[in-house]
Amino acid sequence: MMAEVPPVLSKIWSTHRQKTLPTRPEPINSVIEIRRSFVHRSIFASKQLPTLHPLLIPVAVIEQPARHVSPINYLIVESLLICLNRNSTSSLFGSSPDTFWGQFDEISKYNVHLNVFERLWAAWYAYVQNDVLATGIMSFLMHEIVYFGRSLPWIIIDRIHYFNKYKIQNQKIPTAQEQWNCAKLVLLSHFTVELPQIWLFHPMAVYVGLATGLPFPSLLTMAYQIAVFFILEDTWHYWSHRALHWGPLYKNIHKIHHQYSAPFGMAAEYASPIEVMILGLGTVGAPTLWCAISGDLHILTMYLWIVCRLFQAIDAHSGYEFPWSLHHFLPFWAGAEHHDVHHERFIGNYSSSFRWWDYVLDTESGPEAAKKRRERKLAKEGKKFQ
Numbered sequence: 001m002m003a004e005v006p007p008v009l010s011k012i013w014s015t016h017r018q019k020t021l022p023t024r025p026e027p028i029n030s031v032i033e034i035r036r037s038f039v040h041r042s043i044f045a046s047k048q049l050p051t052l053h054p055l056l057i058p059v060a061v062i063e064q065p066a067r068h069v070s071p072i073n074y075l076i077v078e079s080l081l082i083c084l085n086r087n088s089t090s091s092l093f094g095s096s097p098d099t100f101w102g103q104f105d106e107i108s109k110y111n112v113h114l115n116v117f118e119r120l121w122a123a124w125y126a127y128v129q130n131d132v133l134a135t136g137i138m139s140f141l142m143h144e145i146v147y148f149g150r151s152l153p154w155i156i157i158d159r160i161h162y163f164n165k166y167k168i169q170n171q172k173i174p175t176a177q178e179q180w181n182c183a184k185l186v187l188l189s190h191f192t193v194e195l196p197q198i199w200l201f202h203p204m205a206v207y208v209g210l211a212t213g214l215p216f217p218s219l220l221t222m223a224y225q226i227a228v229f230f231i232l233e234d235t236w237h238y239w240s241h242r243a244l245h246w247g248p249l250y251k252n253i254h255k256i257h258h259q260y261s262a263p264f265g266m267a268a269e270y271a272s273p274i275e276v277m278i279l280g281l282g283t284v285g286a287p288t289l290w291c292a293i294s295g296d297l298h299i300l301t302m303y304l305w306i307v308c309r310l311f312q313a314i315d316a317h318s319g320y321e322f323p324w325s326l327h328h329f330l331p332f333w334a335g336a337e338h339h340d341v342h343h344e345r346f347i348g349n350y351s352s353s354f355r356w357w358d359y360v361l362d363t364e365s366g367p368e369a370a371k372k373r374r375e376r377k378l379a380k381e382g383k384k385f386q
């Protein structure tokens with residue numbers, strides 16, 4: 001038997017067929033309806049007039065012009081709802097406005113111009129009813145899922161003999177015990193050091209003027225901003241990491257990170273809490289600086305940037321160099337080959353993402369760089385005696 005198509009889907013589908021959406025016939029009622037749905041229960045419960053959730057103000061009061069809804073958006077919404085065995089009248093989770101999916105339904109009724117990710121985003125904030133909590137939970141979960149989710153394939157690869165030929169220091173495959181010890185320290189650090197910082201993220205974001213509303217920025221905007229953050233963070237990382245190799249700082253702070261001379265993915269954040277804060281300042285500081293200067297940054301761009309940065313850090317510690325590694329196509333990209341030498345030799349290659357700072361300031365590490373340095377020295381001495 002065919003599942004009944006929920007009203008929101010039939011609306012999107014008919015929209016897709018007609019190519020255009022009619023503007024809502026009763027905008028005032030719709031706004032009131034949305035107002036009813038998104039009363040901020042915890043803070044505004046005592047006030048007589050219901051108050052809109054701040055995230056939804058632009059969504060509720062702006063009349064959207066007729067707009068085409070892509071079939072891909074329709075398919076995403078449909079698959080998501082069918083996977084969850086839901087329709088508008090019955091649901092595994094229930095569709096009361098008090099539930100997350102109830103909020104999702106309410107938002108979907110009046111905001112068909114939003115894509116599925118935007119609706120999920122709005123439903124999450126409307127469901128939690130506390131922005132600091134909503135951002136805190138989302139940020140922490142995102143960090144844990146991405147960190148361990150990205151480390152897992154490297155743990156599996158370490159166990160597959162075929163890939164040993166791609167391991168840079170192939171005589172040093174980490175043992176299961178080493179990886180477990182690393183995971184324990186990283187988890188301890190995440191819960192004791194990073195969790196409180198993540199909790200402060202939303203107030204900080206609001207203070208510096210990060211946008212949290214809808215719609216999301218375009219992919220192009222997010223891409224160029226993330227590219228800028230990579231350049232800024234790399235610069236911060238180069239200088240602060242180089243400073244951490246100065247005697248007293250190395251002994252008291254950075255030595256922990258160098259416990260593994262042959263790194264592996266999960267070792268990316270195996271470090272002293274002070275180091276996590278110093279180097280983390282580059283990851284959070286770069287977008288903060290950008291936002292303070294340009295006033296144009298969405299919190300989602302920040303999230304995507306942190307995801308990219310986590311991928312970069314974990315991959316750089318993976319210890320694997322493949323013929324398809326990114327630096328073969330982008331010669332200035334650092335990658336695992338660059339950072340693995342740093343762990344092996346404890347000196348040089350201080351950058352995180354790019355190679356230019358080490359190249360320009362002559363701090364490249366490894367046998368090739370040493371050979372070049374020797375040749376330059378000999379050439380200099382030869383000139384002296386001429």
Ligand SMILES: [Zn+2]
Pocket residue numbers: 241245254258342
């Ligand atoms: Zn180091």
Ligand SMILES: [Zn+2]
Pocket residue numbers: 257263268317339343
């Ligand atoms: Zn490292």
